[in-house]
Amino acid sequence: MAADRAEQHAESAGLYAGLYDLARDVAAEAGQLVQRMRREGVEVAGTKSSDVDVVTRADQASEELIRRRLLAERPDDGLLGEEGDEVAGTSGVRWVVDPIDGTVNYLYGLPAYAVSVAAEHDGEVVAGVVLNPATGEEYGAVRGAGAWLRTPAGRTPLRVREPVETARMLVATGFNYELELRRDQGRAVARLLTQVRDVRRMGACSLDLCAVASGRVDAYLEEGVHAWDHAAGGLVAAEAGATVRQGTGAHGRLLLTCAAPAVIEELVRLAADCGF
Numbered sequence: 001m002a003a004d005r006a007e008q009h010a011e012s013a014g015l016y017a018g019l020y021d022l023a024r025d026v027a028a029e030a031g032q033l034v035q036r037m038r039r040e041g042v043e044v045a046g047t048k049s050s051d052v053d054v055v056t057r058a059d060q061a062s063e064e065l066i067r068r069r070l071l072a073e074r075p076d077d078g079l080l081g082e083e084g085d086e087v088a089g090t091s092g093v094r095w096v097v098d099p100i101d102g103t104v105n106y107l108y109g110l111p112a113y114a115v116s117v118a119a120e121h122d123g124e125v126v127a128g129v130v131l132n133p134a135t136g137e138e139y140g141a142v143r144g145a146g147a148w149l150r151t152p153a154g155r156t157p158l159r160v161r162e163p164v165e166t167a168r169m170l171v172a173t174g175f176n177y178e179l180e181l182r183r184d185q186g187r188a189v190a191r192l193l194t195q196v197r198d199v200r201r202m203g204a205c206s207l208d209l210c211a212v213a214s215g216r217v218d219a220y221l222e223e224g225v226h227a228w229d230h231a232a233g234g235l236v237a238a239e240a241g242a243t244v245r246q247g248t249g250a251h252g253r254l255l256l257t258c259a260a261p262a263v264i265e266e267l268v269r270l271a272a273d274c275g276f
């Protein structure tokens with residue numbers, strides 16, 4: 001029995017490590033494409049949920065590349081990407097991809113955008129890569145094996161900050177592109193501001209979650225994010241010791257909260273009190 005379990009564990013670990021390696025390779029290629037297209041001049045291809053929710057040619061080209069590469073390598077997998085239709089698979093593995101998270105930062109040349117590639121196995125995220133091609137920072141995680149940051153200087157394990165009470169938290173958040181939701185988020189943030197150390201709006205959910213993982217902020221919360229925004233970053237945060245909580249926000253949409261386990265309940269309560 002124990003031998004069976006050990007064998008199964010080793011098999012899963014091998015699968016997850018392989019998915020992670022593939023995610024890294026593909027994210028690196030997409031990152032190079034995205035940077036080249038930025039140097040050549042960003043072209044807006046259209047808008048989505050509102051006039052300010054833009055999609056660039058680079059978002060589309062990056063997603064095409066990622067889809068093509070992943071499905072060429074693993075044709076039986078499913079794939080959910082921000083810029084295309086979902087592909088159903090048969091292997092039990094589904095890729096969840098944001099070809100550029102932080103598109104508005106990309107548009108303006110603010111160096112806080114990311115290629116985010118996650119692999120789920122039987123509905124659970126097991127490997128993830130969040131690559132910021134503008135800075136070269138590459139965050140990675142494999143379920144059960146930890147989270148790390150790779151830079152040209154090497155690989156550093158990630159650990160969430162020591163928990164602090166909400167009044168001393170630096171909290172990252174974001175605003176949805178849909179105007180109704182964003183208006184209420186603005187009101188909720190105004191309340192939050194008087195209850196915490198300070199608030200940061202950096203512009204990419206995946207990197208916000210990695211910022212919790214690396215201790216650059218204490219917490220993150222946002223309503224209305226999608227699986228492609230948080231799949232890879234959520235695993236990085238969880239493997240760095242954070243709790244990632246999926247709840248329901250004031251608008252009935254996914255409310256993601258992320259902080260050290262000891263303070264997550266307090267954060268969830270505070271978010272509700274503030275009107276998130």
Ligand code: IPD
Binds near residue numbers: 104173177
């Ligand atoms: C957006 C970013 C932003 C968050 C939005 C997301 P996109 O993703 O993650 O930080 O506030 O809710 O939609 O559109 O740049 O991929």
